[in-house]
Amino acid sequence: MSKFNDVFVIDDDKVFHFIIKKLFSKNNIDINPSFYLNGLEAIEKIREKIDMGVTMPDLILLDINMPIMDGWQFLDEFRKTRTTTTTNGQTIIYLVSSSDSISDINKAKEYQDQVKDYFFKPMSLEDLRKIF
Numbered sequence: 001m002s003k004f005n006d007v008f009v010i011d012d013d014k015v016f017h018f019i020i021k022k023l024f025s026k027n028n029i030d031i032n033p034s035f036y037l038n039g040l041e042a043i044e045k046i047r048e049k050i051d052m053g054v055t056m057p058d059l060i061l062l063d064i065n066m067p068i069m070d071g072w073q074f075l076d077e078f079r080k081t082r083t084t085t086t087t088n089g090q091t092i093i094y095l096v097s098s099s100d101s102i103s104d105i106n107k108a109k110e111y112q113d114q115v116k117d118y119f120f121k122p123m124s125l126e127d128l129r130k131i132f
Contacts, residue, residue, distance in 0.1 A: 004058040004092075004132065007031045010042045010074065011063035011096065019122060020061070027125065029132055031059075038066045039074030046081055056091045059131070062115075064097040064104055071095060075111050092116050094131060096123060 009020055017035045024031060034057070036042040042060075049056060064071035075093070093114050097104065098121040108118050119127050 004031055006055070006057045006059075007033045008036060008042055008045075008057045008060045009033055010036045010039055010060060010066070010071070012037050012066040013063070016063075016096075016121065023123065023125065023128055027128065029128065039069030039071060039077070041068075043069065043074055043077045043081070046078065050081060058091065060091060060093045061096050062093055064095060064099055071097070072107065072111075075114055079114060094119055096121060 009017060011017065014037075021033070023029070024033065034045070036045070039062075046056065062071045062074060069077070078091075078093075093116060095108055095115055095118045097118070100120060105118060108115055117130075
């Protein structure tokens with residue numbers, strides 16, 4: 001059984017969505033995943049949850065490089081939502097990126113109040129075990 005229930009996967013790569021769905025399914029990770037193609041879609045859903053008084057997602061798997069609103073912009077907006085509302089528990093965020101750029105890794109450290117860890121794509125079963 002998973003310690004998470006409501007999970008957001010925010011990534012513009014539909015292949016990643018497919019792979020992560022398969023990893024969840026094959027490993028009996030019992031969650032309620034929602035998939036978004038960019039940070040704007042996800043932050044709008046989060047704002048909608050806040051307006052409805054619904055709890056925030058337990059876990060977010062966040063890509064960095066996306067169109068419309070990238071991962072960094074999402075984190076900035078998400079930080080604003082956390083200052084305007086209280087939530088039941090804390091949303092845990094993991095960055096999942098194909099970028100092995102030192103500048104991205106260092107920038108992730110600037111968000112250590114929000115980001116728990118940084119994983120490289122493709123995610124492995126071992127990566128999921130660390131999370132779940």
